[in-house]
Amino acid sequence: MxxxxxxxxxxxxxxxxxxxxxxxxxxxxxxxxxxxxxxxxxxxxxxxxxxxxxxxxxxxxxxxxxxxxxxxxLLIRGKSTCLAPMVKGALHSCSLDMWQSSKKWFTEDKEQTLAQQGRASGTFSTKPPSPIHSQCFKKLWQLILACSS
Missing domain, CATH: 1.10.10.10 (Winged helix-like DNA-binding domain superfamily/Winged helix DNA-binding domain)
Known part of the structure; x- marks a missing residue:
């Protein structure tokens, strides 16, 4: 992609x-x-x-x-049917962290969402995301939402 x-x-x-x-x-x-x-x-x-x-x-x-x-x-950029942003979002490190910890989330009785569990055990476990990373992720989600509407 x-x-x-x-x-x-x-x-x-x-x-x-x-x-x-x-x-x-x-x-x-x-x-x-x-x-x-x-x-x-x-x-x-x-x-x-x-x-x-x-x-x-x-x-x-x-x-x-x-x-x-x-x-x-479906991966050709600029077409109305382009799903590249959605695939990119699914493969983003924040998304992967969430799915990498899904077994733990399903087997433990904690009051956390799957996304919170992923953040706690993944990329952002030692420090919060940088503003640059947050902006990048925000833009990425805007593209994902735009291609799915």
Whole structure:
């Protein structure tokens, strides 16, 4: 999501090869192999499909190209159906802290909400969130609420 693979393929208008994606995403050349492995994982999980593009300039066979699927189309920024802010919010450290402590919350008899339990045992256990972090989280929730309305 943050990398913008779905956006790059959408803006390209057709499936993209690994080298085209690496160029469009402005990746460091040493990271192209990692991108390939990442795309294999995302393809396996149904976020992208692989197709072969027609051979060019005397090549024997076409390269593998990556195309969008219905789930990845939901991550394209700027569309009314974009769920990227919601996914980003679900993966935010504050949200994860809450779910990481859910077993403890369900098994103990305390007068706390699940969110309070998460804050007590997670990222903010030693100090309150910084104002910068709070502002970031506030903006994030505004985006989440906007995309779900």
């Amino acid at each position: 943050e990398l913008g693979v779905a956006d790059a393929i959408h803006n390209h208008g057709k499936p993209m090869t690994l080298s085209e994606l690496a160029t469009a995403l402005k990746l460091h050349p040493s990271k192209v192999g990692v991108l390939h492995r990442f795309l294999r994982l995302l393809t396996h999980n149904g976020f992208f499909t692989k197709t072969k593009v027609a051979p060019e300039n005397g090549e024997e066979e076409g390269e593998i190209a990556y195309a969008l699927t219905p789930p990845s189309k």
